[in-house]
Amino acid sequence: MKFSCFVDINAPIEKVIELFDNVDNLKEWQDGFQSYEHLEGEAGQPGAKSRLFYVQGKRRIELIETIIVKNLPEEFSGKYEHTHMENTMANRFSSPEPGITRYETEIEYTRFIGFMPKLMAFLFPSMFKKQVQKWLDQFKIFVEKS
Template sequence: MKFTCSVLIDAPIDQVIQLFDNPDHLKEWQDGFISFEPLSGTPGTPGAKSILTYKHGKREMQLVETITAKNLPEEFSGTYEHKHMDNAVTCSFKALSHNTTRMDYLVHYTRFKGFMPKLMAFLMPGLSKKYTQKWLDQFKNFVESTVSQ
């Protein structure tokens, strides 16, 4: 399953990239984000692995992030492994004007592990896209409120 989400951000691309590229800001726009823990490699560079921990309801969820490419603003790519599914994400930014930046987010679910994740993906394919778009909209709000301060 593949999909793309986009958002227009009213801020200069350099400021958008600076906020995106700092894991300390993940809690500002990703619901349930708890922690970022480097595992190996130099954090923020291709080949680096980290554990991202989220809380949804009473459950904690951990993803192992592996950065596969980083050439911002053109590309930030990574793989995300979870016990129920794996996906690959490519994010890019484009300056549309001095104060407008477009953020594009391509998500490709590469594997669903187990019956329930496969069933959920089949029955509700739009749920992941809706959730991803919500995060991008929250990132837009975070950036615009931070830049205007």
């Protein structure tokens, strides 16, 4: 499953990148984000692995992030592994006009593990896109208030 989302942010690209590139800001725009743990490699650079923790209701969710590309503002890409699924996410930033930043992301789910995740992806693919768009919209609000 592959899809893309975007949002236009009323802020210069330099400010957007500064806020995006700070892991401490994830809690400001990603619902349920709890913490980040660097595991290996040079933090924030291609090849680095980190563990991201989220809470959704009573469930604790753990993702392993492997940075694939970091060439901001052009691209920040990562692979995300969970016990039930794997995906890649490419984030790109551009400035279509002065003071406006377009944040585009392309997600590709490469693997679903288990019956329920496969069923959810088959029956409700729009649910995945809706969550990503929600986070982009929340990032826009965070940046514009900062």
